[in-house]
Amino acid sequence: MQIIRKIKDLRRVIGSLKSKRRSIGFVPTMGSLHEGHLSLIRAARKENQQVVVSIFVNPIQFGAKEDLKRYPRNFKKDLASCKKEGVDIIFYPDIKEMYPQGYKTYVTVQGLSDLLCGKFRPGHFQGVTTVVAKLFNLIQPDTAYFGQKDAQQVLIIQKMVQDLNMPVLVRVLPTVRELSGLAMSSRNIYLTVDKKRDALVLREALIKARELIGLGENDPKEVVRKMRQVINKNKAAKIQYISIVDLKELKPIGRIKDHALIALAVYIGRVRLIDNAIIFRDVLKRNLKVSRLLRRDTFALT
């Protein structure tokens, strides 16, 4: 396993792989790897000749008041995990390597970036699309792997790839959950055991939504109302948003018809957590519909 810290060195190695026509699977991460990341790495390992993992806490996707400084970092452990999973190359640049003095260029997916989480994290998705564009240009992967946990991020990246004609296939894998149902997140490390128990309300609210819709409810307002009830029972939880939107424009839908993305952000104490579910009414048509909606790949359901 190679650890590469410099763009110059990465270019040389990637150039050599490309000239040998080796297929490259790429998993971009901010490190602090958990089972969610590892599931992406395993898929990349299975489907490609070479696996590249980037570990880079991307400063431009954090707001001024967000947790850039205290975001968990554990390179040693990440290294061991990557080795165990058979990763070939870790790209682990420092900030100056990625954003040298005088850096000026940004990629923006308009509209989608200002909704849901984007409403509360201005500039966040521009930071994500910019760093992913850079990493795609550097690593030139055949396939890149993302988790459904960050559904909005994935949809925005897929839109960027489509709009800018990037020669990359974007694969989306299911959210990996702890046994309790809590979605895996590097930020779970901020939670005490007690708070982890409180954090289960996100998943509980999503399960409630699925039950209601499965039993015939098609009014998003009613679904959201019941989800709020579930969450508000817990005194530690403070809802930032719950939205039921379409998968293409991420805009609120008036009625739940074929499909919906149910997304929410909730503060558990001072820790902000997100989760989501994608609902399809017609299970039989599910795969067809999903792949049409998302064009390049099937959105996993969790």
Add this chain to the structure above:
Amino acid sequence: MQIIRKIKDLRRVIGSLKSKRRSIGFVPTMGSLHEGHLSLIRAARKENQQVVVSIFVNPIQFGAKEDLKRYPRNFKKDLASCKKEGVDIIFYPDIKEMYPQGYKTYVTVQGLSDLLCGKFRPGHFQGVTTVVAKLFNLIQPDTAYFGQKDAQQVLIIQKMVQDLNMPVLVRVLPTVRELSGLAMSSRNIYLTVDKKRDALVLREALIKARELIGLGENDPKEVVRKMRQVINKNKAAKIQYISIVDLKELKPIGRIKDHALIALAVYIGRVRLIDNAIIFRDVLKRNLKVSRLLRRDTFALT
């Protein structure tokens, strides 16, 4: 020579070239090809195994009141020119192919895009960087060719390529001029013979600037004042701007030291024309300095 109109077909052809490791030289154009374009095509032909020319009048780089509709188009003539120069592939998409309904993604080089021409053409350079990013992703060239005529455009594209780590070499070739000294431009077609005579004031002002600086003048204000005098003698000419700036940030310089970009935009009647010169005091150090300033390539001097 292949003419390709669909992205799907282009992907197939480029994929095949890539798998054969053929080097690709790319010349992006808006068609209506003149000797300036042809000089780029000839350089691409000389330096690459395959030459791709794109012909696409990019709507998103035109302002609402600009000349998108009447911009000269002459595909038949362009085709003949490309054939004669040994072009392998012409990519000639229509607007829907490049910007399908729901298009949302833009690449912006902040700062540089708001100066000089950008001040008077808001959104113009965002339109340019976005389409060039798309074309680079589609054609995956080893080298792309641009003319110094559009100096600001080239500097912005070089900045985008550098910032986003695009695996493309940007080559800049000298402005090609008519015998009279008028810089070649597709928009020269808007000019009558009389107006073409009036249009020579742009070049005359640049020559005056070079003379002054060559004789020791180092105050940009004084140089601009004398350039204005040259242009204002002509009643048909109306200056939009004359700026003397550094090559990196495109910001006005207080004193002309090592180098300067002298750029101007002038209306001749209703036709807006641009021209520029890059000045280096120390001719001996010229190549060294230029290549350091522009990192990837030598900016040609005309």
